[in-house]
Structures are given as C-alpha cells and as structure tokens.
Amino acid sequence: MKPKVFLEFVEIKSLIASVLPFVLGSLYAIYNYHQVHLGYLALFFVASSLFHMATNANDNYQDFLHAPRDADNQEFLEETNVVGVNQISIGQARTITFGLAGVSLVLGLWLVTRTGLPLLWMGLYSYAVGYFYAGGPKPISTGPFGEFFSGFTMGFMIFWIAVFINTYDVTTITWLSSFQxxxxxxxxxxxxxxxxxANNICDMAEDIALGRHTILYYLGKPVMLRVFAWSYVAGYLCLVAAVWLGVLPPLSLLTLVSAIPVYKNTRLFLQKQVKRETFILAIKNATIICLSFAVFMGLGLLV
Known part of the structure; x- marks a missing residue:
C-alpha cells in the first residue's frame, strides 16, 4: 500500500482532534498539580495516536463492508469510501486496523502496570467505543448517540487520561476531581x-439511504443545526465555569476571542451544508478553539 493511500485510509488529518485534548490535559495537570511525567506521557501520545488511526481505519472498512450492494450506493462504494476508491482489500484493511490497535494496546497495558488500574478502566472504555463506533451488530455511528460518544471519548477521556498519567502518584480520582x-x-x-x-448533517440523505438512523433521522436537520450552533456557546460557558472553579488559569479566558472566527464559520455552515464545501468549517472551528485554548492556557502557566 502506498504511503498516500495509507494516510488517507487512517485519516491522518483528523489526528488533531486527539492531539489537542492530549495537550490540554497535560497543561491542566501542570497547572493544578505542578508535575508532568514526560516518558509516560510520550508513550500515551503514541498509543492514543495509533488507536485513533486504527479507529478511523476501522470506520472506513466497516462502512465499505456493510454498505448495501445496490445501484443507489454505487457512488459511495466506488467514488466516496476510501477502501473502494483505492481498491484496498478487506484483508489489508483488517491487518492495518488490528495491527495499529494491537501496538496501541500493548503500550497501554504497559502504562497500566506503571500507573494503576484506573487507566485500565478508562482504556477499556475507549477501546470499546473505538471498535463499536463502526463495528459490531449495532454500530454507534449508525444510531443517535454518535456525537455524544465521539465528543466525550476524544474531548474528555483523552484529556482525563493525560491528567491521570501525570498525577497518578500524587492524587486519587474522586467525583469532585472528575467533575472539575x-x-x-x-x-x-x-x-x-x-x-x-456536521458530518451527519451533511450526510443526512446518504445515511438514510444506507439505513443509518443518526440523531438527524429522529430530530431533523433544523433542530440539529440549532444544536450545532448552541453547542459552541455551551463549550465557552464551560470554559468560563472552569476558570471560576479555579481549575484553569484566568488567562485561559482569552480563548473567548476564538468565538469571532467560530461565529463566522458557523454562520457559513448554517447557510449551506455540503460535505465537500462546508464540512471543513467544523474541523476548522475545533482546531481554532482547541489550539487557542492550548496557547492561552499555556501562557497562563507562565504568569
């Protein structure tokens, strides 16, 4: 397999979605506990990145494997899905997927032996979501909870594991610390x-044709477009609340300036939802938000 095809298959461009929560969790640990375990952190970064790629690969080949073979879906099979477009065999797809996941698992289990069982439970949850997101008899991505599991697992669990790896020897997990x-x-x-x-909004018609009952199927596009917009507001309110609780440096509030480009991108998306044209706006928003959050939170550690 050519490197370009491999990188497309594992959707390397989406890796930023797991890298930034990793950075944010590390900064959180430094701010609140004043320590960092660089060696363990580096191993977790490699393990989480490999598993992120494995999950993307699994999503792509499972979508190709289970898509109906009829005239209505030929375009998806031959011109959209990376497996069909690049004629990747199912054997190759599985080898890459389970190979990446296997190496990630070995690294994760070794980290468990060094840091403790809480990491095992967090890891098991993450691996389960990673596989069942597109695999199994009832994939998460085909139901109404895909947004919850993707946001919670990547936005929170990676963040939380990064905090735990840096603080396992100086604190214990409590309901209060978990809430913070x-x-x-x-x-x-x-x-x-x-x-x-945003992906589901753009793919609503295609998803229905493929038998996927995402949250759009139940609540409709107008409602979910409003949810899309207000979700950013909810995120910024969490930022303000975290500073008020004292678990983020006050300078983190400068992240609010990112609301300006996010607002502009959101308005464009609300006007037009086309996968090849405007889906990228949601990725840009997440990158702008998390990157500015990391920058201002990092500066907050210095003052």
Missing part, C-alpha cells in the same frame, strides 16, 4: 462532537 476535569474539557468536548454532528 469534565468542566475544564467541556470546550473541547463540544467542539469535537460538532465535527461528528
């Missing part, structure tokens, strides 16, 4: 879940 991390990660959670929501 959840609020601090709220901005990332809503921004990332909106990527999935």
């Amino acid at each position: 991390v959840l609020v601090a990660a709220g901005l990332a959670i809503f921004a990332i879940s909106n990527i999935m929501l």
Whole structure:
C-alpha cells in the first residue's frame, strides 16, 4: 500500500482532534498539580495516536463492508469510501486496523502496570467505543448517540487520561476531581462532537439511504443545526465555569476571542451544508478553539 493511500485510509488529518485534548490535559495537570511525567506521557501520545488511526481505519472498512450492494450506493462504494476508491482489500484493511490497535494496546497495558488500574478502566472504555463506533451488530455511528460518544471519548477521556498519567502518584480520582476535569474539557468536548454532528448533517440523505438512523433521522436537520450552533456557546460557558472553579488559569479566558472566527464559520455552515464545501468549517472551528485554548492556557502557566 502506498504511503498516500495509507494516510488517507487512517485519516491522518483528523489526528488533531486527539492531539489537542492530549495537550490540554497535560497543561491542566501542570497547572493544578505542578508535575508532568514526560516518558509516560510520550508513550500515551503514541498509543492514543495509533488507536485513533486504527479507529478511523476501522470506520472506513466497516462502512465499505456493510454498505448495501445496490445501484443507489454505487457512488459511495466506488467514488466516496476510501477502501473502494483505492481498491484496498478487506484483508489489508483488517491487518492495518488490528495491527495499529494491537501496538496501541500493548503500550497501554504497559502504562497500566506503571500507573494503576484506573487507566485500565478508562482504556477499556475507549477501546470499546473505538471498535463499536463502526463495528459490531449495532454500530454507534449508525444510531443517535454518535456525537455524544465521539465528543466525550476524544474531548474528555483523552484529556482525563493525560491528567491521570501525570498525577497518578500524587492524587486519587474522586467525583469532585472528575467533575472539575469534565468542566475544564467541556470546550473541547463540544467542539469535537460538532465535527461528528456536521458530518451527519451533511450526510443526512446518504445515511438514510444506507439505513443509518443518526440523531438527524429522529430530530431533523433544523433542530440539529440549532444544536450545532448552541453547542459552541455551551463549550465557552464551560470554559468560563472552569476558570471560576479555579481549575484553569484566568488567562485561559482569552480563548473567548476564538468565538469571532467560530461565529463566522458557523454562520457559513448554517447557510449551506455540503460535505465537500462546508464540512471543513467544523474541523476548522475545533482546531481554532482547541489550539487557542492550548496557547492561552499555556501562557497562563507562565504568569
């Protein structure tokens, strides 16, 4: 397989969605606990990145494998799905998917032996979501909870695991500490879940044709477009609440300036929902939000 095809198959461009929560969780640990375990953190970064690629690969080949073979779906099979477009065999797809996931799993289990069982439970949840998102008899992505699981798993769990790996030896997980991390990660959670929501909004007709009953099927496009817009507001409110709780540096509030380009991009998306033209706006919004959050939070550690 050519490198270009491999990178397209694992959707390398989407890796930013897991890298930024990883950075944010690390900064959170430094701000609140004043320490970082660089070696363990580096291994977690590699493990999470490999698993992110494995999940993307699994999504692509599962979509190709289970798509109906009829005239209505020929365009999807031959011109849209990366497996069909590049004529990747199912054997190749599975080897790459389980190979990436296997290496990630080995690294994760080793980290469990060094940091403790909480990482095992968090990891098991993440791996389960990663597989069942597109695999199994009732894939998560074909139902109404895809946005929740994508936003919560990537926006919160990666953030939380990064915090845990840096602080396992100085603190214990409590309901209060978990709630504080959840609020601090709220901005990332809503921004990332909106990527999935934008994807489903653009693919609504195609999803229905393929038998996928996403949340658009139940609530309709007008309602979910409003949810899309207000989700960004909810994320910014989480940021303000986290600063008020004292778990984020006050300078993090400068992240609110990102609302200007996010507002402009959101208005464009609300006017037109075309996969090849405006879906990228949700990715741009998530990148702008999380990157500015990381920059201002990092500056907040210095003052």
